[in-house]
Amino acid sequence: MTNISSDVIRGYNDTMILYLLLNGPSYGYEISKQIKALSGEKYIIKETTLYSAFTRMEKNGYIESFQDASEIGKKRTYYRITDTGRTYYREKCDEWQLTKEVVEVFIHKKPDLPGTMTDA
Amino acid sequence: MTNISSDVIRGYNDTMILYLLLNGPSYGYEISKQIKALSGEKYIIKETTLYSAFTRMEKNGYIESFQDASEIGKKRTYYRITDTGRTYYREKCDEWQLTKEVVEVFIHKKPDLPGTMTDA
DNA sequence: TTGTCGTACTACGTCTGACGTAGTATAAAA
DNA sequence: TTTTATACTACGTCAGACGTAGTACGACAA
Numbered sequence: 001m002t003n004i005s006s007d008v009i010r011g012y013n014d015t016m017i018l019y020l021l022l023n024g025p026s027y028g029y030e031i032s033k034q035i036k037a038l039s040g041e042k043y044i045i046k047e048t049t050l051y052s053a054f055t056r057m058e059k060n061g062y063i064e065s066f067q068d069a070s071e072i073g074k075k076r077t078y079y080r081i082t083d084t085g086r087t088y089y090r091e092k093c094d095e096w097q098l099t100k101e102v103v104e105v106f107i108h109k110k111p112d113l114p115g116t117m118t119d120a
Numbered sequence: 121m122t123n124i125s126s127d128v129i130r131g132y133n134d135t136m137i138l139y140l141l142l143n144g145p146s147y148g149y150e151i152s153k154q155i156k157a158l159s160g161e162k163y164i165i166k167e168t169t170l171y172s173a174f175t176r177m178e179k180n181g182y183i184e185s186f187q188d189a190s191e192i193g194k195k196r197t198y199y200r201i202t203d204t205g206r207t208y209y210r211e212k213c214d215e216w217q218l219t220k221e222v223v224e225v226f227i228h229k230k231p232d233l234p235g236t237m238t239d240a
Numbered sequence: 241t242t243g244t245c246g247t248a249c250t251a252c253g254t255c256t257g258a259c260g261t262a263g264t265a266t267a268a269a270a
Numbered sequence: 271t272t273t274t275a276t277a278c279t280a281c282g283t284c285a286g287a288c289g290t291a292g293t294a295c296g297a298c299a300a
Contacts, residue, residue, distance in 0.1 A: 006258050007286070008219045011127030012226075013257085019226040029276060039222045049258055051278070056257085074266060074276065093227050099128045100220065102159045106132075106139040107213050126287050127257070133287085149247060169287055171249070176286085194247065194295060 004043050012096070013045060013053050014062070018089040021063060021081040028054065028077070054079060062088050124163050132216070133165060133173050134182070138209040141183060141201040148174065148197070174199060182208050 020031050028050055036044050054077075057063045062085030065077050081089070140151050148170055156164050174197075177183045182205030185197050201209070 003215070004219050004222060005131055005215065007131030008128075008215065009223070010130055010257055010286095011125055012223050016223075016226040019228075028278070038225050042218060043222045046259055047278080048260075052257075052259090074278095076277065090228075093229075095123070095125060095128065096223065096227050097229075098162060099124050102124060102163050103129070103132055103136075103216065105158050106136040107216050108139075108210075109213075109217075130257095130286055148249070166288055167249080168289080172286075172288090194249095196248065 006049075009043065012092070013049055014057055015089060015092040015096075016045075017050070017053055017057070018062065018081055018085055018092075021079060021085070022089070025066075025078045025080040027079065057085065060088075061085070126169075129163065132212070133169055134177055135209060135212040135216075136165075137170070137173055137177070138182060138201055138205055138212075141199060141205070142209070145186075145198045145200040147199065177205065180208075181205070 016035055017031055020026060020034050026034075028047075032045050032047070032050055054063065054065070058065055058079070061082055063079045063081055065079050067075065068078055136155055137151055140146060140154050146154075148167075152165050152167070152170055174183065174185070178185055178199070181202055183199045183201055185199050187195065188198055
């Protein structure tokens, strides 16, 4: 079973989180569930990774935290994306296209044909 | 200008090097030039990154080093890919396909259409 | 002859993002 | 009342990338 290694996703966790915040403010637990669902259970972000991403991105000005006053139950920290964050997100999207192009030069596609690449 | 960040390529430097070694043994300087050329000058691997990748991969049994006896001028360390390395390479190719699928869920493609995504 | 350029490395230290482990705390459900 | 799900924080470790620096040899020019 092939798994996504953290080294690959590294640097794109922030992008995934920002993508979800484009649709409006959200908070940790919800975002982690959305990442899991949208990735088809293929990627599950670790809690520590997620929360440290929030801290980092707020420090960088990509997101802003706030408390929802009209909250009944548990207190949550919500985050909303800033304009700087939106710009950063778009840059990461461009970067991704470039990276993909480059990496794929060095990648053999899965054959989908029998008898290829088995040996020799 | 969009640049490829090291965090993205991280974990795929090894894969690129192995890809080049599939065609036969090679050495540091040549590989770095090939990466530059094949990527269309878009990615230039740092010397330290390259040589530490060699060390790591040899330790992991993905490559083997040797000296070319029939060498005239400068002594070089050549590397050849092992069977373990070939297997690892194929796994990384599979992983890449999976990663790409997942990441692209969270990526907006460049519109190529005017008037989209400018604001709200 | 001296100097510079290209080639071919090694050594060492730093940074960053991911993540393991652990602990806290509250609301809801059993 | 105890568990389960939610919602975090703290702290430390690890690995890969990379900055800086230095060594060394061959070729070629001035």
